[in-house]
Amino acid sequence: MSESAPEAPLPDKEKDIGEWYDGVLERAELLDTRYGVKGFVVYRPNAMRIVKRIYRMFEEELERGGHMPMLLPLVIPMANFRRETEHVKGFEDQVFYITEAGGRPLDEKLIVRPTSETAIYPMFSLWIHSYGDMPMRLYQSVAVYRHETKATRPLLRGREFLWIETHDAFEDEAGAMAQIREDLEVAKKVYDGLGLAFLVVEREPYDKFPGAESSYAYDALLPNGNVLQIATTHYLGDHFTKAFDVSFTDRDGNSRNPRTTCFGVGISRTLAALVMTHGDRYGLVLPFGLSVHDLVIVPIPHRGSVDEVIGKARQLEAELRGAGFDVYMDGSEESPGDKFYRWEMVGVPVRIEVGRREVEGGYVTLFRRDMRTRERVKDGDLQARIRALSSEISENLRRRARERLDGSISNAASREDVMRLAQEGRIIRANFCGMDECAREIKEETGYEVRGRRVDVEEKPTGNCAWCGRPAARVVYMAKAY
């Protein structure tokens, strides 16, 4: 951690996102990718603080909506894993198996959870008997394990990734679908708080979660124009409750299968989206509440004014801490320039610079990380200005992300439009027939995926499929997916 700080800025994010991303993960000390097992990384403190904060934001929202925390085992018996046909087909090529312990083979191979449907449903069959037992809303915050064979990338695609999964059971479809809407609302609240921009879409039928009736997703925009799925919620109908014999006595005394949903939030991917959406050549850019500190004070002592400068810096630190701000006065031996570099790299949203002029003039110089601009603020106005900046920075990040996303979308009316816009790396909005084979052709010829129809705004198709010319079933968004 003492390597002398490399002072050159990072590469241009828009030009070489790959190199920028690797650079910021290393220089902001977020991850260490040298652990030595493919697809597994070490989360360093600067990443874990953000991860814990994102977990807390989601958990608070989920609990407000009636979800309760639980914890299922890491391992799933083979017999359970095999019970829902679609589901096992979707995951069996990706699961890790524990086969030995203490040097001897286990009696039954154990699956390392790739997701926990096949762990929770046997429990649902023990817990759910009557309509009075529902709605049942449970969540767990865990890591899941998938043996990805595609190239792995830290946080984006790994063999171990952090997430939250909910498992909810309802008397009927209406209850379940209301939950889906609430899940989308939970994600919106948190992602708005993080200043992310996203498309909320219903996935096409052939693109659902294995075992789902319908799937809904949050796609975030990456700086290279690709989209990244960061959260999904699924209506599972009675697929799993039938497969696992979960039934209840309804209000009329009849035995029925509950309707269920599951909501998965990729915490690792949300961190990746946060880093990539806001970051710049100087490192991370974060709203208040996510970086190591919200405020750092950097004293800039000159000969003859050392005591006054340090004195004012200390006094400000005490006052701001007393007022409840998360502030740190960097009194280390480093040069002010090195300190600027280091605190910018980790995304501290506001820096307070105190030099001789600030002491004499009764003001401070505030540096806001999101704009990289400085302003003078009178000592007496400081706390009010910081409070205002806290929301200004959040809003600015959210607005910039939203504008970038909106500006990345183009309408396509024809196959030629689709081909050309894909060439240009645009997100494509188009009328679509809804046919699996059209989506496959588009993927083959452009590398683009049909990501689905938006569910946060209503968009009615007004013509024919841009690709095949048959009548359009809906307006969809097409993009290159990470």
Add this chain to the structure above:
Amino acid sequence: MSESAPEAPLPDKEKDIGEWYDGVLERAELLDTRYGVKGFVVYRPNAMRIVKRIYRMFEEELERGGHMPMLLPLVIPMANFRRETEHVKGFEDQVFYITEAGGRPLDEKLIVRPTSETAIYPMFSLWIHSYGDMPMRLYQSVAVYRHETKATRPLLRGREFLWIETHDAFEDEAGAMAQIREDLEVAKKVYDGLGLAFLVVEREPYDKFPGAESSYAYDALLPNGNVLQIATTHYLGDHFTKAFDVSFTDRDGNSRNPRTTCFGVGISRTLAALVMTHGDRYGLVLPFGLSVHDLVIVPIPHRGSVDEVIGKARQLEAELRGAGFDVYMDGSEESPGDKFYRWEMVGVPVRIEVGRREVEGGYVTLFRRDMRTRERVKDGDLQARIRALSSEISENLRRRARERLDGSISNAASREDVMRLAQEGRIIRANFCGMDECAREIKEETGYEVRGRRVDVEEKPTGNCAWCGRPAARVVYMAKAY
């Protein structure tokens, strides 16, 4: 969750701790042991809420002392696992191996972490170069996996258990030993907050953590007189830094190996100790901040006074919530008796009963769970009384636990004393020679283990070893360990 509540009290804890424990885990809906894989249990919401709270208490104390959160992968490559000789000997019979993924054998078997020394030290060798890089204090909150071959018991001995582990590096032994003292202080603060009683001991040399120079432990007393190790901290010297080539340039420019420590807090076991220490025939007993709610209001409506009673209950709920209390008004259809049963079972510390008399008299009836006593409190005094109860209950639990522990300890001066007191199930305090073979004999003849010398109070030996009569090296405590 709708099974009609079984109203009979639990068995007597002192008479049949096993049956009591199974009963409370099930009836307070803490765990479900029917998951179907030996040694793995499902944590239900009532347990997870407490688990999350205990994690937060420890994490806050650790961060206050300069620890930073991190996350290491679940898996450890075989080659790393084998590098510290003592360590691998201590764990190799217990580790789970991941050997396959997606139906094909892995190139290299992976260990599922039983503890993370062999994961972090390769990282330390990348992160630590100079004395300026230390002290390095990191922690992670994770589950660990050990293929226990002894009989497993929920929370007490499982194949998956929740814990916190710290990994700290220092320039020298003095820094490391100061950390050991701080670790013990952190545990003391949290355990005092939970009202637990404990012996803080240095383990005997032959009883150390595999790879440690010296080991220190928190032993909690179980109701049957056994002790349960709930936290340990270890001075690892340079064993691991040498084995993993971790070195740094010291203040004089010389290359040296850091001295390291690790601190493991068993969160599952702490929950077990919490349940067993305070619980009674009516279920869990908990201090404020750990149960589902701190306060429940149970209205007891009578014919002719339903509106007034419900009205007062609602008003109290609003007032108490407004004042920041965690309160729930149970307006369900159940009978008051069923509500009493249910909220006592999950350990809600204070119940507020509101009936016709309470409405007419301008008071409420408070029931405190720890004593199972009722008192009348005037409406105007309610908030102050609840605030007072919050600390009174904590202190009462802590005092009771401490008295039980103190009252369980007897002095032994001779082999006959040891034999007799072991027969009686007492914790034994005795002069001890410090010889491995004596400890082995004691274990063979009495089933008791020498748990070590206390480090929280100084106790000087004043004679000969109670067992063998040779000169005593220290005063130790002997007990049957869970």
